[in-house]
Amino acid sequence: MHRLMLGAVALLTGAMLAAPGSAYEGVDVADGGSISGDVKYQGDPPAPAKIVVTKDNEVCGKEKTSPDLIVGADKGIANVVVRISNIQKGKKLAPATTPPTFDQKGCEYAPHVLAFPAGSTVQILNSDGILHNVHTTSTANPSFNQAQPKFKKTIEAKIDKPEMPIKVQCDAHGWMHAWWISEDHPYYAVTDAKGAFKIADVPPGDYELELWHETLGKQTQKVSVKAKEDAKISVQMTKK
């Protein structure tokens, strides 16, 4: 009985795990539309937080601006992950031609939010020439904590399963953190410094757009995509 139940649980879990992965089907998209737009801060954005640096000042500098919330001149919010959360079918998830790179420069991560297709091998660079460590907190993928001393210019990390977000931090420099987004479909984008994004080749249909920002949380938005047309979206986010 026990074993049977375990079996059933394993089956169920298997089914549940398999569901999101198997849900997306790659096909040819001929008459795709696109979604573009921007994400803006609603109300007056708070002044960017400052971080006083008290370690490795020669490399890291004396003061940093916190990457927790970066609002541009026109109130555009950078580093918002914009993704279609309910797409079943669309263009194939092409493996990246060049692997995603993730640099540690001036004791900051660049980019602060890195999105890539699941199965990618992230090239982690250390441009600083001091000891950093790359410590991820993951659930779907195994967490790791890899030291990257001065003599290791590049290390690699393969992320097999879709997961969002994976927090990345450096334990040697408490302020250093970043986010990785591993996707099982290609319809995602990260907003630029002006808060703008674009998602192309979307098969016509009604979708749910999910927006995620590390400090502002998650928000969803309905969107209709018509063949060969651009669906314009403007979203506002604010601190809750």
Added chain:
Amino acid sequence: MARRNTEIDEEKKSRSVLFLLSAVALLVTGLWAVWNDNISRRPWKIFQYEFRNLEYKRAQDAVGAESARLEADPQYEDLQKQLVAARQSLTEGETARQIADRQARLAALEKRLAVVDLDLRFVKSELEEAWYELDHAREFGQPEEPRRARIDKLEAHRVETKKQYDDLTHQKEQLESEMKELQAGVKTIEDKIADVSAERTKLEQRLEGMVVLHVGPLKMLQVPRIEQAVIEEYDRNAYNQPIARVDRCVSCHSGIDKPGFEDQANPFKTHPDRDHLLSKHPPDKFGCTPCHDGQGASVNSVAQAHGDVPFWEHPLLRGEKVQARCNKCHMDVADVDHADHIAMGQKLFENLGCTGCHLVEGLEELPKVGPYLRRIGAKVDPSWLTRWVTNPHQFRPSTKMPNFLFAPEQGTAVAAYLLQASTKESQEWLAQYPAPPGVDARNSTLVARGQQITEQIGCKGCHAFAPGEHGPRLGAGVDEAANGADTGAGLRTSKDIAPNLANIAEKTNGRWIFHWLKNPRHFSPVSRMPSLRLSDDEAAAVTSYLLTLGAPKPEPPERLAALARPETIVDGEKLVRKYGCAGCHDIPGMENESRIGVELSAFGGKSVEELFFGDRYDVPRTWDDWTLNKIRTPRVYATERIEQVMPQFDLPDEDIKELRVFLTSRNEHVVPVKYRYKPNDPAQKQIVDGERLIAKYNCSGCHQIEGKGGFIRAFYQENLSLAPPILYGEGAKVQADWLFNFLKGPVPIRPWLKLRMPTFNLSDEDTNVLVDYFTARARKDIPFVYVDTGAIAPENIAAAKQLMSPDYFNCFSCHVQGDKNPEGPPEGWAPNLAMAKHRLNPDWILQWIHDPQKLQPGTKMPSFYPGGPDDVFGGDEDRQIRAIRDYLMVLGLPEGNRAGTQVAQRPPAGR
């Protein structure tokens, strides 16, 4: 005459009807006897018969399924085709012709060989005869010459014939081997087929093995027979002589130790935990009833076999009670898989203070679980005390203190006695511990700081601070709606390990809180509460904060006046004695009280006839129901004439059922040593004793120890690296003497933690128990060995210094080194590496550097390996790791003075 006539009449009478009836009766009786003997009185035969049919059917299906699989397997099909082709080639074509040729030659050869063979034998016997004649001639002085000539002639013939024979044999062997070679193709394919279909062959053999007799197309399976296990010396008879226990359960439960019947209902079902439990307790050695109870020898009916009949003392254990026998062989049920219910029952029994009133063998010496009341007058507000004694659950439903269901005046009387009896010691304490300066509950800054401290240093590892909130709890940790049985706030609840501090200001005062926080042992030498090493300022802030939780509620003056009245005090003393308060509390004047409850050492063996149900005709007459109702509502069986005094705990049924499992386990049966699990293993006792202390001091409120506990981690989900360290394999990690000293007087190891490892003021004895516990857990045999750090190679030190330098691993970017702190804020620091030589086991350091995440998932320490530099020891990573370890063993020692330094370490497992 008349008489004679009668006789004649008798003889003439026909008895045929009577005879017929008798014959019918005899036949019926005979048939009935057969029927009864084989069927109605032997229900197990039917079960076994059904099971054997089921088993045969399953085996047939398995063969069928395997055959179908094979038929569908292209490899098998291909092999079959190959076989046909190969066989065909033996009957036609070139190979066939060659074989036929060899066969013909072989036949001819064999004919000739037979002739030669016969000839050789004749020659040999003629030779024997000739030799005899020669001997005979010598004896009787006849001429030897002709005889010797005959021998020579025969010998020549023999040599010639033998040569022919050998020649022919050789030719025959050659032909045979040629034949074999010609037929080899078939053999190879046959072997391959046998390989591929090995599983089917196995299944077929199993199927065939089940049939004992073939009668034409009919197959007869094994005739049902009693299957029994004899467990030698397991029981004792009325004269205390060891006797065997005989279990015949498997006669019906035929599938219990056979995989593949998991989907069946009992009695055919496979044991639900066969893999775990039966592999360790094979039924042919341990039987079934040692764990399950029941009447193992009986096979007459299901009810009898299960012991569900009047006067059988050990009916089948059902539900969670199936664990109630684990303790008979396993000393430490807390450490046994599948024994969670009995382990929880025992934990509840010990921690709720049951042993204060009830004697239980093996648990005689447990400390009192309640607070120390010798100075109670200095601690509590008298108004609160009267209410508390009257009904503690009103104030705090999660308290372990039970409700004695006192009338308000009884509560007042008990409070009066406690206050009066503790006057002297309370006054002495107050004289020594004056009101502290700096406590101010109206100073919001101070209160906020106090609250911040309580949240940072780890108070929540044990205490909750708001009404209805819970700290770590004993038991299942559930709240259950009261079903008329509760006496508190409308719910029955799993008890908190440490008091909920909501409304603490209603109970006590700032002066007491302050000194208690500074060092609880100064007030109560037996308290489990540790010292957090608070400074006076910190203690004042925390006290101020706690004083904002609730406010004193004075009782009416008449009630308070009654507290001082001598007759109230006398009443109180009687109540304290009668209700056995001293079972759990140290009370002045009650030092020599004995336990007031009945002994429970053999309670689990009590029959229903021995249980007193009072007037409760509604309670079903079973041990289970009696016990459930007794713990739920302890005075449920009181009658007009028979008073009961057991207090009410208001536990949820889930906890009561666990307690019931523990009580079931208490009976008189003693299992012989040879059946017990490692009865002489000292580690078993070390683990039991250690776990008891860990539960007492609630170490697992903060630490996750060997995979269990870590309640406080719930508050650190955002950043688990700020939570208390996980203790996993601690005995392998740290040196025994360091651990001993650390437990006696903790020093901060992780500068980034705001939490404080408290000072528990443990006795040397208790500290040793904990050190032994970790040693036993880590499967170490002995705690200390000697390592000569003077023998460390200088090139290792040089390599390690290079590896740890900023250009390489830059260890001191985070690690403290003696009195040199790293840059940046302390929360970014890592432990002082100069501590390692005294703290860490050298072998453990190797494993740690090799893969820190494996030893402590989530640790801030990153992995440096694989990935060591190529220019140190030619990239030999193991050598690099050893060098770092060696250097750590001397780091912080004066350069020139390292030779002969001694480090105590634990040996690696298995040495």
